[in-house]
Amino acid sequence: MKIHHETLSIRTEVKQQMINVTKRVAATVEASGIRNGFAGLFSQHTTAMLLVNEWQDALLDDISEFLNRVVQDGLPYKHNSPLYSDCDRSNATSHLRSLLFNNGVMVPIVDGQPVLGRFQSVILAELDGPRDREVKVQILGE
Amino acid sequence: MKIHHETLSIRTEVKQQMINVTKRVAATVEASGIRNGFAGLFSQHTTAMLLVNEWQDALLDDISEFLNRVVQDGLPYKHNSPLYSDCDRSNATSHLRSLLFNNGVMVPIVDGQPVLGRFQSVILAELDGPRDREVKVQILGE
């Protein structure tokens, strides 16, 4: 059994942003030398999450607008209120939008390659940027 | 350490459909000979996802109606527009509904059996059928 651990550092640029990390995942799998097993990716944050979906600009815009419709700005969130929270918080919507995604995703590795469908990309969803983000990668197999 | 990899092929019949794959997962675990470890299931698609929930006809209808309420048809999605996308795309709602599910689910294996609660089924959620779908199964353990 082999285990490989690595940290991906990602700088995001705007409040809500999708970042395609598929190639970095493939490079980490290759560097690990692990040919068959599981690769796990784990956001270390509560307002930046992961998903696997299609990488297409128009769709990413649709997702962002969907998030804004489902979790509306401007409601009286307690997390944003000095009555209920210590100061400097204003990101309740970022946390709520994070529920639509995953803190971690698993990808199987077969014959040295991450197994993903033709239209699947591994994507970091920044929901409260710009920030410096870390995604931990854990690969286990042989 | 043993690793077993397999592909489940699934033909769906209508636009939005739930398919119970619990028995196929159990059969794959048994065929693998792996007694303790993890079974991972991974949709290879971006408009067909996985979930673990109760298999009951009335509930599945409620889920389908919920998806239609949360992600409405008829909005001006960019993914569906020739102004923003190459032709032949009209499935923005399928992608957005996929955010409510998972591209993959993990199931623990103990004493040769997938560990699931009494009311839990592993379900493929077709969101843009009818199509031919593939779910990759990766089992790792001993």
Place this chain on the structure above:
Amino acid sequence: MKIHHETLSIRTEVKQQMINVTKRVAATVEASGIRNGFAGLFSQHTTAMLLVNEWQDALLDDISEFLNRVVQDGLPYKHNSPLYSDCDRSNATSHLRSLLFNNGVMVPIVDGQPVLGRFQSVILAELDGPRDREVKVQILGE
């Protein structure tokens, strides 16, 4: 390769409740003696789910109110109707709210510790309490 399996029993007290299980996960990882690998947590239920997010009272209230907004009580859910379901079911909203969470979460283990970011807690989301709940923990590594 080592595998460790354990069941966490959790008594919930109200209809909708968040329970922080981070310390119990860390204790289980320590008890397993596994220093590097994956810890998987798996709810055995269809109306109690898992998430990884920030543990802050005001935010947990915001999440609960968000669930009530997105999945409204009082709609004519089939799962709740004697016309479509056998008797004693009235928890369609609990099932639908469960779609916002995960039946299972994976956490990487490095140097004997679960790897979680500064603001990340592992949380059980009770959506149909009060009930006795079980979370299976499966740890695999070396």
